[in-house]
Amino acid sequence: KAGVTQTPRYLIKTRGQQVTLSCSPISGHRSVSWYQQTPGQGLQFLFEYFSETQRNKGNFPGRFSGRQFSNSRSEMNVSTLELGDSALYLCASSLEGYWTFGSGTRLTVV
């Protein structure tokens, strides 16, 4: 059974650009959530989606947005990138209460 797949694994962007990260959940999982991991702030919750609806949102500026498609795949977008957005972005999917995480997308903003 395939796990949570995140693409791309690594990304380098320039300040001011925007970026889109993709997440394919485990087949049958309808809940998807996103986290940002940095050495200074640790793991911080970004948002959670269930059946294409955002159910929960963390304390991040409006530059961070996401969506979920009818096949449960999810994307998150960060506009006007700042150096501080450099992080590992983790996606997770859940079916019966247990979140399974992907390997993450490491975003570097230069």
Add this chain to the structure above:
Amino acid sequence: GNSVTQMEGPVTLSEEAFLTINCTYTATGYPSLFWYVQYPGEGLQLLLKATKADDKGSNKGFEATYRKETTSFHLEKGSVQVSDSAVYFCALSTNFGNEKLTFGTGTRLTIIP
């Protein structure tokens, strides 16, 4: 709000030593508790879980008991191996499966042969 306080690291042990990583929590209601492990360059893997008071989660020789009276969920292993070197995160969810995970800061564990 919810919070998880985790033993600061890094922790360095010799192979076959006994491991304890402390975790305490603050939450409304009756949270579910988790330990996740992160190996270098990878995402988080669920190590073990407990969903109600006095439950003991166990996996790969690791154990943790949900102690409601002390609001704790300490991770233990009787004999660690080099392959256990990783970062360990304690986490909680107050609406099982339907709400975000609140994580501790993580504890980096290094096992020396």
